[in-house]
Amino acid sequence: MDDDAVPIFRMEAISKRYGGVHALDHADLVVRAGRVHAILGENGAGKSTLIKIMSGVVAPDEGRMLLDGQEVSFANPAAANAAGIVCIFQELSLIPDLSVADNIVISNPPTRFGMIDRKAQQAIAMAALERAGGGDIHPMELVKDLPLSRRQIVEIAKALARKPRVLILDEATSALTAADVETVFGVLKRLRSEGIALLYISHRMHEIAELADDCTVFRNGRKIATYPAGSKSDDEVVELMIGREYSSVFPPKQDNVDRVAAPVLEARNLSWMQRLNGISLTARAGEVVGLGGLDGQGQRELLLALFGVLRGVSGEVLIDGKPRNISGPRAAKAADIGMALIPEDRKTEGLMLPMSVRDNLSFAAMRQISRGGIVDRKAESAAIDRMMKLLAIKAANPAIPVGALSGGNQQKVVIAKWLMVEPRIILLNDPTRGIDVGTKQEIYALLRQLAAEGAAIILYSTDYDELIGCCDRVLVLYDGAVKRELAGAEITEHALIASALNIDHRESVA
Amino acid sequence: MNGLRYRFAEQRGMLLALAIFVLMFALYVANHPAGFTPNVVQTAANKGVLLALVAVAQTFVVLTAGIDLSVGMIFILANCLASYLLVGTPIGVALGVGGVLLTGLACGALNGLLVIYGRLQPIVITIATGAVFFGIALWIRPYPGSAAGFSSDLADALTGKVFGIIPASLLFLVVLVLVVWVPFRRSVIGRAVYAVGSSEPAAYMSGVPVMRAKFTAYMLSGLFAAMGGLFMTFFTYSGEASLANGNTYTLSSIAAVVLGGVSLFGGRGSAIGAIFGALAFRAIGDLLFVFDFDPLWQPLFQGVVLLLAVSLGAARLFQVRNRLDLFS
Numbered sequence: 001m002d003d004d005a006v007p008i009f010r011m012e013a014i015s016k017r018y019g020g021v022h023a024l025d026h027a028d029l030v031v032r033a034g035r036v037h038a039i040l041g042e043n044g045a046g047k048s049t050l051i052k053i054m055s056g057v058v059a060p061d062e063g064r065m066l067l068d069g070q071e072v073s074f075a076n077p078a079a080a081n082a083a084g085i086v087c088i089f090q091e092l093s094l095i096p097d098l099s100v101a102d103n104i105v106i107s108n109p110p111t112r113f114g115m116i117d118r119k120a121q122q123a124i125a126m127a128a129l130e131r132a133g134g135g136d137i138h139p140m141e142l143v144k145d146l147p148l149s150r151r152q153i154v155e156i157a158k159a160l161a162r163k164p165r166v167l168i169l170d171e172a173t174s175a176l177t178a179a180d181v182e183t184v185f186g187v188l189k190r191l192r193s194e195g196i197a198l199l200y201i202s203h204r205m206h207e208i209a210e211l212a213d214d215c216t217v218f219r220n221g222r223k224i225a226t227y228p229a230g231s232k233s234d235d236e237v238v239e240l241m242i243g244r245e246y247s248s249v250f251p252p253k254q255d256n257v258d259r260v261a262a263p264v265l266e267a268r269n270l271s272w273m274q275r276l277n278g279i280s281l282t283a284r285a286g287e288v289v290g291l292g293g294l295d296g297q298g299q300r301e302l303l304l305a306l307f308g309v310l311r312g313v314s315g316e317v318l319i320d321g322k323p324r325n326i327s328g329p330r331a332a333k334a335a336d337i338g339m340a341l342i343p344e345d346r347k348t349e350g351l352m353l354p355m356s357v358r359d360n361l362s363f364a365a366m367r368q369i370s371r372g373g374i375v376d377r378k379a380e381s382a383a384i385d386r387m388m389k390l391l392a393i394k395a396a397n398p399a400i401p402v403g404a405l406s407g408g409n410q411q412k413v414v415i416a417k418w419l420m421v422e423p424r425i426i427l428l429n430d431p432t433r434g435i436d437v438g439t440k441q442e443i444y445a446l447l448r449q450l451a452a453e454g455a456a457i458i459l460y461s462t463d464y465d466e467l468i469g470c471c472d473r474v475l476v477l478y479d480g481a482v483k484r485e486l487a488g489a490e491i492t493e494h495a496l497i498a499s500a501l502n503i504d505h506r507e508s509v510a
Numbered sequence: 511m512n513g514l515r516y517r518f519a520e521q522r523g524m525l526l527a528l529a530i531f532v533l534m535f536a537l538y539v540a541n542h543p544a545g546f547t548p549n550v551v552q553t554a555a556n557k558g559v560l561l562a563l564v565a566v567a568q569t570f571v572v573l574t575a576g577i578d579l580s581v582g583m584i585f586i587l588a589n590c591l592a593s594y595l596l597v598g599t600p601i602g603v604a605l606g607v608g609g610v611l612l613t614g615l616a617c618g619a620l621n622g623l624l625v626i627y628g629r630l631q632p633i634v635i636t637i638a639t640g641a642v643f644f645g646i647a648l649w650i651r652p653y654p655g656s657a658a659g660f661s662s663d664l665a666d667a668l669t670g671k672v673f674g675i676i677p678a679s680l681l682f683l684v685v686l687v688l689v690v691w692v693p694f695r696r697s698v699i700g701r702a703v704y705a706v707g708s709s710e711p712a713a714y715m716s717g718v719p720v721m722r723a724k725f726t727a728y729m730l731s732g733l734f735a736a737m738g739g740l741f742m743t744f745f746t747y748s749g750e751a752s753l754a755n756g757n758t759y760t761l762s763s764i765a766a767v768v769l770g771g772v773s774l775f776g777g778r779g780s781a782i783g784a785i786f787g788a789l790a791f792r793a794i795g796d797l798l799f800v801f802d803f804d805p806l807w808q809p810l811f812q813g814v815v816l817l818l819a820v821s822l823g824a825a826r827l828f829q830v831r832n833r834l835d836l837f838s
Contacts, residue, residue, distance in 0.1 A: 057715070078717030093715040097708035097777035099516065102701060107717040115696040140516035158716075273831055304832065311831045328833065349834070 008033050008197050009054075009085065009166050014063035016049050016221075023049040025221040026063070031166055036188065036198040038212035038229065042241055042464070042497075046221040047201055051168050054199075055087035056080035081107060084165035088155050088172045094143045101125035101139035104158045124161055132157035133183030149176050156184065160191075167191065168199040173207060185211060203294045205234055205501050217241055234503050235494075242493050250469030251448045256286035257472065262321030264456040265339075265425050267306065270315035275301045277480040278315070283425065283456040288447060290471030290491075291460040293500045298480035299460040300344060303427045306458075307332050307341040319425075333364060333421050340364075340418035344429040350414040353403035357395050358384055360402050360413055365420035387416040392442060408439030415443065419450075426450065428459045432466060444470055464496045478502050523771015524783035530769065530819060531790035538793050541800040548675050554796070555677035556669055556745060562683060562788040563738035564759050565766035566691070569784040570727040570734070572767050575707040575776025576625065576632035578728070580640030581735040582760030584617045586751055587643045588739025590651035593749025597659040607664075610740050611733060617643055618732020622725040640760070647751040654750035656743075665744035679741065683785065686737075691781045694730070703727050707776025766791045769819050791816070 009031040016024040024046045031037055041047050052058045054065070056074030064071050067083055074080040080087075094103050101121050102109075110120035125139040134153035143151060152172065159167060169188075173181050188211060192198060202208055208215065212229040217240040224240050232240075263282040270279045276298050283289045291299045305313045308326035316323055319337050326332050332339040343349035351360050361384050362369060369380045384398050391412040395405055402413055411431060418426070428447075432440045447470055451457055461467050467474050474491050476484045476499040484499040535554070539546045564581050571578040588610050595606030617639070624635045672678050694700040702723035705713040714720050738759070743749060764774075770787025772779025794815045798808050 076717070077715050081717050089715065093712045095705045095708045095712050095716070095777070097773075098701070098705060102705075103716075106701070106705060106713075109698055109701065111698060115693060116698060116701060118696070138513075138516065140513050142516075142519070304834070309833045311833060 007031065008068065010066040011050075011054070012064050012066070014050070014053060014060045014065070016053065016058065016060050022221045024053070024060070027218070027221065027223045029216060029223065030226075031197045031199060032214075033165075033197050034192055034195045035213040036192055036200050036211050038208045038215045039199060039201045039218065040208070040215060040237065040241060041218035045218040045241070047218055048170065049221075050218070051087055051170055051199070051201065054080070054166075055085055055168060078107065081162055084163070085168070086159045086162050086164035086166070087168040087170065088159050089170055094151055094155060094158070096144035097142065099140050099142055100129070100137055100146070100154050103143055103154060104128050104139075104161050106158070107162065125157070128157040128161040129154070131160050131187065133180070133187055149180050152176055153180065153184070156187065164196060166197045166199065168201070170201045171203070172200075173202060173204065181207070203501055205237070205503055234498075238494060238497050241497065251445045253472060254448070254452060255472075256452050256454075258285040258454070261285065263318075264320060265306070265458075266318040266321070268316040268318070270302065270305055270313055270317075271480075272301060272305055272310050272313045275480050276305060276313070279477075279480070279482055280315075281458075281475060281482070283458055285424070285454045285456055286451050287473070288451050288457045288459060288471045290467040290474035291458065291477060292464070292467050292474045292486075292496050293477035293483065295462055297477040297500075299477055300429060301480070302477070303341060303429050303458070303460060306427060307339065333423070335367075338422070338424035339427065340421055340423035340425070341427045342415055342418055342429060342431050344433075346410055346414045350417075351402050351410060354401050356399045357388075357393070357402055357405070357413055358398040361387060361398070361417050361420060364417050368420060368422065383420055387420060390419070391416045391446065408435040411435050411443070412439065415446070424455055426455050426457045428457070428461075430460055430462055432461070432463065440466075464493050467491065467496060468493060476500055521780075523779055524786065527770040527783050527786035527790060531786045531793060534790050534793035534797060538797055538800055543800075548671060548677075552671055552677040554793070555680040556741075557796075558789040558792045559679040559683050560738055560741055560745070561759065561762055561766060561792055562785045563734050563741060564763040565770065565784040565788040566686075566781045567731040567734035567738065568763040568767050569770075569772050569779065569781045570703070570731045571632065572764075572772050572774060573703050573707045573776060573779065574724050574727045575710070576724070576727075577764070577774070578621065578636045578731050579633060579760055580617070580621060580636040580643055581731060581738075581763055582756035582758070583640035583643040583647070584614055584732055584735035585739040585742065585759050586756040587617065587647040588614055588736035589742040589746075590647040590739075590749035590751050592740050592743035593651060593656040593660070593747075595657075596661055596664070596743060597657050598661060600661075600663070603661050603664050607740065611736050614732040614734075614736020614739070615729055616732070617736070618729040619725070621732065622728030625728065626721050626724055640756070644751065644753060644756055647749075651749045651751050654748055654752075656748040660747060662747055665747060668741070669744050687782060687785070690730075695780065699723060699726050704777050708778070762791060763788075765816050769816065 007030050011027065011029040013026045013028065014024055015022065015026055027046065027050060029050065039047050039050070049058070053060050056077045056079050065073065072083060074083065095106065104125040105121050110117045110124060122139055129135055129137050129139065132153050134150065134157055137146070137150055137154065143154060146154065156172065173184060176184060188198060200208070200211060208229070214226060215229050216226040217224045217237065219241060263284045265283040268280050270276050279302055281289065291302065293299065301310065304310050306317065308328045308331055317326060318324065324337065326337065331337065347353060362380055365383065369376055369383055388395070388398065393412045393416065394409050402410055405413065415431065432443055447457055447459070459470060468491050471491060472487070474486045474496065475482045476486065476496065478500070483502060486495055539550060542550055544550050564585055567581045568578055591613055592606065592610045595609050596603050597606065621636055621639055624630070624639065625632050628635060668678050668682055670678050672681055699722065702718045703726065705718045706720050706723045710720060766788035767784045768774065769790055770779065770783035770785065772784055795808055795812050798805065798811055
């Protein structure tokens with residue numbers, strides 16, 4: 001490390017717990033002026049908690065932060081900004097109904113006689129846009145009318161207008177086109193030469209190679225290593241990022257795949273709004289197909305497209321070898337298709353929290369448990385009892401509200417709700433996120449059992465272990481397309497990460 | 511640079527409301543037996559200004575993505591209070607006006623504090639506080655009437671005509687817009703109100719004073735609702751704790767705001783749009799009278815026109831590509 005570069009900001013033994021989970025465990029970080037410091041780690045390694053603490057969004061449980069050698073603490077993002085620490089968040093912090101110029105000066109608009117000085121604002125905005133490589137964006141345009149990549153440029157301009165000393169970029173290039181990335185890199189290099197400290201979080205290894213001076217790897221909330229950029233090979237870096245043992249929480253895989261019949265589900269060349277770029281896939285009865293890759297590469301959109309939620313999807317979906325037009329969730333769950341989607345956000349899309357376990361379980365399966373439009377109470381209780389036993393849902397009584405159950409049990413209710421429909425095709429969107437290991441294990445066993453009974457399962461997971469332990473095949477998505485297909489023994493963490501990061505090497509087959 | 515296009519887009523909601531108003535009002539005067547005379551305009555203006563003031567009150571809160579169901583009751587409370595306080599010498603009347611406006615501010619402040627610190631939905635809180643405000647109005651004025659020594663000088667000045675042509679109430683409304691709305695729109699806190707309504711998390715992350723913005727919005731809402739009540743007293747020379755009136759004003763204010771291009775999702779629209787919305791809504795209601803229809807048709811007719819008007823604003827939903835976005 002370059003010792004001439006002065007540390008502007010320093011974090012010492014920072015810890016943060018959410019419930020029983022250590023998001024950060026005694027993490028250290030030193031940020032120096034005039035350098036680009038890359039932060040690497042898997043999903044859930046603690047990177048986002050780290051920057052949330054730096055930028056005043058959450059307060060640490062323990063540890064201290066030093067700015068220019070003075071201990072500091074930030075009550076809110078405004079306080080961190082005032083101290084010169086500015087973060088460009090992955091979820092955009094722009095206000096959709098305000099103009100570009102309004103957004104750029106939002107935290108500290110120029111005023112004259114107590115009113116906002118629109119001329120001065122326009123000038124500041126144009127200068128900042130120019131610096132951020134967005135000279136073509138009109139400052140009076142509403143943010144919501146801009147495409148995503150242009151919004152990201154506005155976000156960068158907004159950060160620059162605050163005159164940062166430490167600039168944090170959290171996946172700031174993920175929404176950008178290749179040409180925009182070039183522009184942004186030029187901007188970042190100039191900022192570095194102006195003595196600003198840059199903290200760069202990205203999953204894109206070649207970007208880090210081009211830009212970073214120092215790298216720090218996080219894993220499971222701990223800092224694993226800090227090293228000068230370029231001193232380690234990609235392989236070594238991936239090793240540092242994984243570095244943990246498998247626990248065998250997964251049931252053995254059995255080959256029940258029906259290779260004779262036409263695939264239960266086949267998609268050909270699905271495209272939608274530049275988020276899906278020609279995806280084809282098949283899923284056969286008895287098969288668990290995983291979707292891998294970095295977060296946000298089109299996995300969610302793919303599941304929604306299959307389930308008929310998206311409008312204007314081009315391409316073909318075939319059920320049992322016959323082309324079908326699935327117009328929405330109602331059509332998807334009908335008996336002749338038999339598709340179920342376990343959604344990502346159980347609190348909004350999966351459950352009605354204030355309603356009882358019984359009602360939640362019955363919603364999707366009304367057809368199965370009613371006769372002539374009247375709910376058959378007996379059939380309903382029988383089906384609910386069966387589900388509660390099958391999934392070992394720990395609720396004193398099916399009449400208590402779902403909101404009163406633990407996260408793991410809520411997730412079981414979501415799954416049970418869809419199993420009541422007796423689906424042949426089960427789409428799961430990151431079903432084990434934020435639930436405990438015990439419940440995870442039960443869900444894995446259930447997935448295997450359902451596959452053994454002849455269901456075709458598509459599982460999107462942000463947890464690589466899960467893809468390795470559960471899936472017969474894994475499709476790794478990158479930028480809305482299938483980057484690589486891994487089957488059987490090819491599914492290793494190394495291969496998953498390497499293809500997710502789009503680093504091209506194939507020697508990873510064990 | 512061509513900023514005109516964006517300026518126009520910003521005013522589109524307001525211009526639509528203006529167009530509807532001009533159309534409806536033209537129909538109204540064209541068929542009015544007396545025609546386009548200062549007296550007809552004065553009457554229409556006086557009725558319109560009442561609703562316009564309450565609609566502006568509603569606008570402030572709706573801009574923060576909230577809703578204020580107590581505006582009608584603050585209006586009634588101010589009306590009842592004014593029927594007691596507007597007495598005696600000009601100084602006495604001025605003090606009375608001050609008292610009424612301060613009461614409105616206090617009502618708004620209470621709403622704001624409850625929404626911010628109570629963390630309940632604005633709709634629930636304002637139903638409750640609205641009932642409280644109405645209860646106080648009923649308590650101080652159980653029967654319609656006014657205090658002995660009620661001074662009508664100010665009332666006559668503000669509901670009459672200036673130079674024999676221009677309705678004074680309309681002039682007053684224009685002055686209010688210039689003195690309160692325009693500075694608000696261009697102030698830092700005004701922008702914060704829009705930011706909070708458009709995306710509260712993003713506003714917070716950008717260091718916008720979220721609580722101060724909401725508090726200001728509710729205070730201004732209370733102030734304008736009270737001004738509406740004050741005008742009611744100017745027209746009627748008396749106060750009346752009428753539950754039906756309060757509810758009508760609350761609901762009509764929401765209709766006027768929507769008609770005026772203010773988004774109920776927050777962050778978009780202007781008080782000027784809401785004013786035209788209110789005037790248009792009133793004109794629509796009065797249209798039946800000049801066409802000699804049975805007044806019983808009024809609610810039905812008003813409802814249908816309102817539905818048509820808001821449908822224009824919903825056209826964008828046909829462009830949604832992810833059906834889940836329809837629900838967010």
